[in-house]
Amino acid sequence: MNKIPTLCLAILLGSTLFSSAFAQTPCFQKTCPPTELDVCDQTDNDPGLWHYIDWWDPAAKTQNLADAEVDLALVAETDCAEPLSVSFEMLLDLDGDGAPETRIASDNLADIPAAYVPYNNYPDPALLEWRVFDLRPVDPEANYRFGLQTTADGNVHTYRIGWNTEQAPDEWATLQLPYGKHQVVWTISDADGNEETCSTEIDIHDCGKPTLTCLNGLSVNLMPTRMIQLWDTDFLQNAADNYTTLNALTFGVRRAGDGSGFPLDSAGMPNHALIYDCSDIGQHMVELWVRDAAGNTDFCTVPLSVSDNSQYCSSYTKLLAICTDYCGVNFPLKPSFSFVGQPPCPSARHLVWLERLDK
Ligand SMILES: [Ca+2]
Numbered sequence: 001m002n003k004i005p006t007l008c009l010a011i012l013l014g015s016t017l018f019s020s021a022f023a024q025t026p027c028f029q030k031t032c033p034p035t036e037l038d039v040c041d042q043t044d045n046d047p048g049l050w051h052y053i054d055w056w057d058p059a060a061k062t063q064n065l066a067d068a069e070v071d072l073a074l075v076a077e078t079d080c081a082e083p084l085s086v087s088f089e090m091l092l093d094l095d096g097d098g099a100p101e102t103r104i105a106s107d108n109l110a111d112i113p114a115a116y117v118p119y120n121n122y123p124d125p126a127l128l129e130w131r132v133f134d135l136r137p138v139d140p141e142a143n144y145r146f147g148l149q150t151t152a153d154g155n156v157h158t159y160r161i162g163w164n165t166e167q168a169p170d171e172w173a174t175l176q177l178p179y180g181k182h183q184v185v186w187t188i189s190d191a192d193g194n195e196e197t198c199s200t201e202i203d204i205h206d207c208g209k210p211t212l213t214c215l216n217g218l219s220v221n222l223m224p225t226r227m228i229q230l231w232d233t234d235f236l237q238n239a240a241d242n243y244t245t246l247n248a249l250t251f252g253v254r255r256a257g258d259g260s261g262f263p264l265d266s267a268g269m270p271n272h273a274l275i276y277d278c279s280d281i282g283q284h285m286v287e288l289w290v291r292d293a294a295g296n297t298d299f300c301t302v303p304l305s306v307s308d309n310s311q312y313c314s315s316y317t318k319l320l321a322i323c324t325d326y327c328g329v330n331f332p333l334k335p336s337f338s339f340v341g342q343p344p345c346p347s348a349r350h351l352v353w354l355e356r357l358d359k
């Protein structure tokens, strides 16, 4: 039986222990980006970026995906004799379905043409389709392309995902990503095989309030029905948002002082209309509210004057709900009332207006 001499065994064990202890001490010290990066965006949506027929944001109803600057940088202080190896993998959810489908990483950067992203290449790279993200009116050499910017200040090295161009490869623009939840993983290693990673979950969302301008005031007259229904948009002069398009903004109204927050009806839906009747003749204040696709709100108030210039209120009684079994000629009218409208009634139970003959 062959035996390893005791001295050799001690040397072997010692060198193994020494090398593993050595390998566990990297010659660099990294500073990771935050593990959770919340980007609360209030900037206007850039029409030149992430804007093409392929894209669609169902919440904001636009092909112009809203975008915000994101600084994704890893910093490493190094005493290493050999250069550090640094790579990244960025996974983007560009269709907002909760799962990343777009992978941009150190190992595919060289394949990505300027102005394009490799959409739908994750998790199956074979499903790749190229999509335009840079539609700015510039020459092709000035289109943005994804890259890894590396800078050094003494022994402090900074690695940052950004955009540069073919015509100015040393000029870097801050990365702008569409709203959504994305992630980045950095991997950094030294020549001795020490490897460390940093992970960042990114959440980019709209924090910009919509802007809203109400009419200076509104004067209305009651209708022959002795009432008038007013819609939220009746009070609106204009509205806009940094992200949500005008036709995707939600409006609501309430009588001022009749609640707080965005006006909702009893079913929890936006309250779009107000009804004024004979009991409301006079001056009122109305709150008009707007809500963007991210839930940000604002409101303005409008003075409302309700009049009854045709004096419908003085010549009609209250609206009555009556059984129409006797509708028409057989309806037992009190002597002082007569029908307004055309009997016979269209349904078994019918709302009618009664005119007081004695007014
Ligand atoms: Ca955009």
Ligand SMILES: [Ca+2]
Residues within 6 Å of the ligand: 092, 093, 094, 095, 096, 097, 098, 099, 100, 101
């Ligand atoms: Ca997705």
Ligand SMILES: [Ca+2]
Residues within 6 Å of the ligand: 206, 207, 208, 209, 210, 241, 242, 243, 244, 292, 294, 296
């Ligand atoms: Ca907004």
